[in-house]
Amino acid sequence: MFLNKKWGNSIRGKIIDFYFKEEKEDGSLKTVGYYVKHNRGKLLNELVKNQVESIDEIKKIDLDGYQYNKEHSNENEFYFIKPFEK
Structure with missing residues (x-):
């Protein structure tokens, strides 16, 4: 949980779960266990x-190709997806 003095789009008292997925050639998403733990640490860093200090700032973070995905995310769950590369 992060604290912030701002209101509105602040992180004050908000708990967000972060998910890291990789897109496969067929468009499906896969969780790669090693990268989940690794990316959570990088995200915290x-x-x-x-x-x-804001939700919008979190959404702009790019972690080695993992980017926030609005389609799969909701208010309390943020999905960062790495697109498939041929």
Whole structure:
């Protein structure tokens, strides 16, 4: 949980679950266990290092090709998906 003095689009008192998926050639999404733990640590590092204070700032983070995906995400679950590359 992150705290912020701003209102509206703030992170104050909000719990968000983060999911990291990789898109496969057929368009399906797969969780790669090693990268989940690795990317959660990198995400936390980015949040602290850049003093992220808003939901919108989180959505802009790119972690080695994993990007926020609005289609799969909701208010409490953020999906970061790495697109399939041929």
